[in-house]
Amino acid sequence: MPMKLSPKTVRIIIALAVMALAGLVVLQGLLLLTALESKEQTFRRNVLAALNGAAQGLETSEAMHYSVCAALSDDDSLAQQRWTSEFSPPDSLCRDSVIFVAATADTVPPVRITGDSLYYVVHRPQRVLIQVYNPDHSEKRITIDTFKTAGQYSISLDSLPPSPGGYAYSYRLDGRSVVQQIETFGNRPGPLAGFMGNDGKTVLVQRVLSLLMDAERRPIEKRLDRTALDSAVTANLKYHGIELEHAIGIVTGNLDSLALAEPADAADELRMSEFRTRLFPQDVFSIPSNLVIHFPGQTFYLWRQMTPLLAATVILMGIIIVCFVMTVRIMTSQRRFAGRLVDFINNMTHEFKTPLSTVALASEAISRPDVTAEPEKIARFNRMIADENQRMRHQVDKILQMAVLEEGDYELALEEVDLHDIIRRAVDSFTLAVESRGGRIACDLKADRPVVTADRIHAANIIHNLLDNANKYSPDPPDIAVSTRDADGGVMVVIKDHGIGIGEADREQVFDKYYRVPNGDVHEVKGFGLGLYYVKTMAEAHGGYVKVSSELNKGSTFVIYIPI
Known part of the structure; x- marks a missing residue:
């Protein structure tokens, strides 16, 4: 398998993963809807069972009531029996x-x-x-x-x-x-x-039937006691595990005429309710009446029953989605990083290849008889070898230093340092190179408290790297301005140039390791893409920060904050 996946392959993998994740979300949604439908069916069965139980209880209570009253009645027909x-x-x-x-x-x-x-x-x-x-x-x-x-x-x-x-x-x-x-x-x-006697029992039964037939002819709203009706319904609902605010009513006839509604403002909902059962189904002469019930909070109640399953689903799906997004981002980031690493290796090879070639040529020249006869040429070639050796040593030290920074295995030698003094020394070291290109470096150091607690070497390297970038990425003649000002609890250092600038798409990445702003040939401007990464790492190690504002072809402004 190749070490580097092609962009097309990466896009296909991501597309397949997105479709799989979307399918999983849809499937889980369907399972939730199925579970909700099951809860609704169970709720419907329990409500209808509760209504049937309440209706049967009311009918039985009425029969028992009239049986007792008939037995204790002073009706003359009972007096004529054989007691x-x-x-x-x-x-x-x-x-x-x-x-x-x-x-x-x-x-x-x-x-x-x-x-x-x-x-x-x-x-x-x-x-x-x-x-x-x-x-x-x-x-x-x-x-x-x-x-x-x-x-x-x-x-x-x-x-x-x-x-x-x-x-x-x-x-x-x-x-x-x-x-x-x-x-x-x-x-x-x-x-x-x-x-x-048996005759007395017959009369008693007849008396009970007579009382029940008389009750059938009474209006249903007068036949039932509202308090008893509500108590019977509530008790049966509770028996079936439903404790929910409800409205009850009685619908008579085939035209859904509402004989009773409790509360009254729920009349329309009661007429449309699907939860209803026949009252006094054994009646012969009465107008059919139905006991109906409506639950204003039914939907919320059912979803509340789904809360554990819904919460578990949301949490697990959230974890899966977050992990998926992070995986895609890491994959994309690693792919970009791999590309930068290749560029870094190419740049590093170029940076080392030039001095090695110079050293090889100088060594070969020294061994020639016509050169050995001239001490001045030998000395010049020796200086070339020494300079290129120093240059390679500097590059190696920079790479090793970045490795240490990446591991976090470094210690800051903190002391009180004067940032103005560090800035002046760095400007002096770059003045010759800038002026040789017809440019200038202007200093405007206005901070009243330039002394901060910092590592002198790293602080100097921060300023040195930013001045080096300002010079390298400025067309002839370079125009660089360095200024300082007091800030809340520290000192603000501003380095501004009028170079090629940085595009909006690249500004968020310029502080990433190995990142270099694309500009045609990567070898046009020498470097490894480590300078700004070093600046950001060291500024944050001192408790400060660095930020950049730039426009393409209009220059860049870097602001570094170092706390006192």
């Missing part, structure tokens, strides 16, 4: 929670009548209320109404006069109302429900 004794409890008993105690072998009634005495047991300290009355209520008295501690008690029945219909006892124990009947003609007394 062991007949009685008519007060209306208050129909409103109470009444328990009829059957005289079965495995049932022990809370009150026992033996002979002429009534026995009852109090399981805990409480108020005990016992009343006795005959069917027409002509005889009615409170036998006991007092507070009793736990224990067994009895009362005498001798004081009751004979009554054709017998008597009934109403008593309350443990929060329950219990009715028990007793005859006064010598028959053995017993619980009321235990002595009702």
